[in-house]
Amino acid sequence: TNTGRKLGIALVGLGSYAKNQLAVALEKTDDCYLAGIVTGTPAKAAEWSRKYNIPQKNIYNYQNFDEIANNKEIDIVYVVLPNSMHHEYVLRAAKAGKHVMCEKPMSVSVKEAEEMVAACKKANVQLGIGYRLHFEPFNLEAKRIGQQKVFGDVRFLQTNFGFSIGDPTQWRLKHALAGGGPLMDVGIYCVQASRYVTGEEPLWVTAQFGPVTDKERFATVEESVSWQMQFPNNAMVNGFTSYKSNIEQLYVSASRGWLQLGPAYGYGPLKGRTQEGELNLPIVHHQTAMLNGICKEFTATGKFPAHINGEEGLKDMRILMAIYEAARSGKKVSL
Ligand code: NDP
Known part of the structure; x- marks a missing residue:
């Protein structure tokens, strides 16, 4: 057309x-x-x-x-x-x-x-x-290093994204409009990163809600949540997201090397390094x-x-909802 x-x-x-x-x-x-x-x-x-x-x-x-x-x-x-x-x-x-x-x-x-x-x-x-981030050079490099096993098999990923939220009346803090707290808003980037770095789908998740320290803001959505997942080739993931902590990083440990992005997921400028040194990649406007x-x-x-x-979005929704179910029930949830 x-x-x-x-x-x-x-x-x-x-x-x-x-x-x-x-x-x-x-x-x-x-x-x-x-x-x-x-x-x-x-x-x-x-x-x-x-x-x-x-x-x-x-x-x-x-x-x-x-x-x-x-x-x-x-x-x-x-x-x-x-x-x-x-x-x-x-x-x-x-x-x-x-x-x-x-x-x-x-x-x-x-x-x-x-x-x-x-x-x-x-x-x-x-x-x-x-x-x-699927069009952002530092994350594309993490994806390449992970999926192409540039440093061997990925064994562990640490992925965190959180910020300190402002206005207590905003829609992000209302379950009816947001569907959840930081996991829905920024934790989704951590789930995404685990999937594009390994190139696999997680087998199971366990998860824990963090304490509610601010009852005014976190009446209907979580303040923070941590989760763990295992991938088919045995990579383990530790994830954390929060509306009370400023954190933004990805650490990928593979059998012969490592990669670290920090800041990893915000509008940038992003930065990253591997055991070989600083990543020298273009800084772009993500959107x-x-x-x-x-x-x-x-x-x-x-x-x-x-x-x-849309299918990729749907896969993430299944994982986000499994993380909530695991945090609520205290049980390991298979995907
Ligand atoms: P804002 O609150 O700034 O904007 C939302 C807009 O939606 C409002 O300005 C309003 O526009 C319209 N709207 C219609 N009904 C409502 C309602 N009941 N409550 C509030 N707003 C309403 O949100 P953001 O722009 O930050 O986020 C919008 C979406 O974009 C979210 O899904 C968010 O997750 C996503 N997002 C993605 C980012 C990314 O990096 N990919 C970064 C930031 C957000 P109007 O006045 O024109 O009707």
């Missing part, structure tokens, strides 16, 4: 990630641009329309969003809403016949994620998850690299890259 023009992307939900990262990226991307917006806030519609030269006919709200089906300038709908809203908007976008990018975590349950994959398949549209990567592949093949597709 693409006639050599840039792919038109419509962002749904103009919050901080859409504004400070994705819109910025879409001004720099080669194969796609910001063609439309979907917002519940009229003042943002006016501001974005002026700033990005978006015509009125490409501006929607949550009520009239389905009319996007008739808009030929929109190729891809990109859902950047609070987690519990991803399911509804991905389903509506698929029904409108649009390809869909969805932010992480894909959904707040395995059932929803399965429905999202099925709906996009049925509508014959692509579904991708906004896994920016620009991601959108370029996805749109180049889509333009060439009609598909989103398989490593960020």
Whole structure:
């Protein structure tokens, strides 16, 4: 359907990630641009329309969003809403016949994620998850070293991502909107890293919630959680995520060497080293690299890259939910 023009992307939900990262990226991307917006806030519609030269006919709200089906300038709908809203908007976008990018975590349950994959398949549209680190050089190097066994078999991974959360009233601290705490928000990157470094799926998980030291913020979501997993080739993983500790690192121990990224997962600049010395890799804007990567592949093949597709998001949802089940029950959960 693409006639050599840039792919038109419509962002749904103009919050901080859409504004400070994705819109910025879409001004720099080669194969796609910001063609439309979907917002519940009229003042943002006016501001974005002026700033990005978006015509009125490409501006929607949550009520009239389905009319996007008739808009030929929109190729891809990109859902950047609070987690519990991803399911509804991905389903509506698929029904409108649009390809869909969805932010992480894909959904707040395995059932929803399965429905999202099925709906996009049925509508014959692509579904991708906004896994920016799949296009980031330091994480790609960790993936290469792990999967290609550059330092031999991976035996152990330590992966941690946490930050100190601010505003106690934000949606991230409300289970109904977030589906969980730091595990859903940033721990997902640790789960992702264990999967792309080993190139395998975990066999089982055990997990423990950390103490609640702040009853105001952590009334409905966890404050922190640790987990352990085993992979088929015997790699063990120790993971930790928190909304009270600032930590961001990946340590990979293999039979003949090691790799360490720190900072590993944030917007960077990331840093890393191996036993051979500092990693000298390009510092990129993650969201620009991601959108370029996805749109180049889509333009060439009609598909989103398989490593960020809906099935990959679904696999992560199964693991996140197993971690919660293990932490709640105190039992080892098989996957
Ligand atoms: P924000 O709270 O900053 O923005 C969310 C936006 O969603 C709001 O501004 C609003 O936009 C819209 N919205 C609609 N209904 C609600 C509601 N009930 N409560 C709150 N907002 C609502 O969140 P973020 O931008 O930080 O996060 C959005 C998504 O992006 C999340 O899924 C998050 O996990 C993901 N994310 C991914 C990152 C990454 O690195 N890949 C980094 C940060 C976030 P409007 O006014 O236009 O209607």
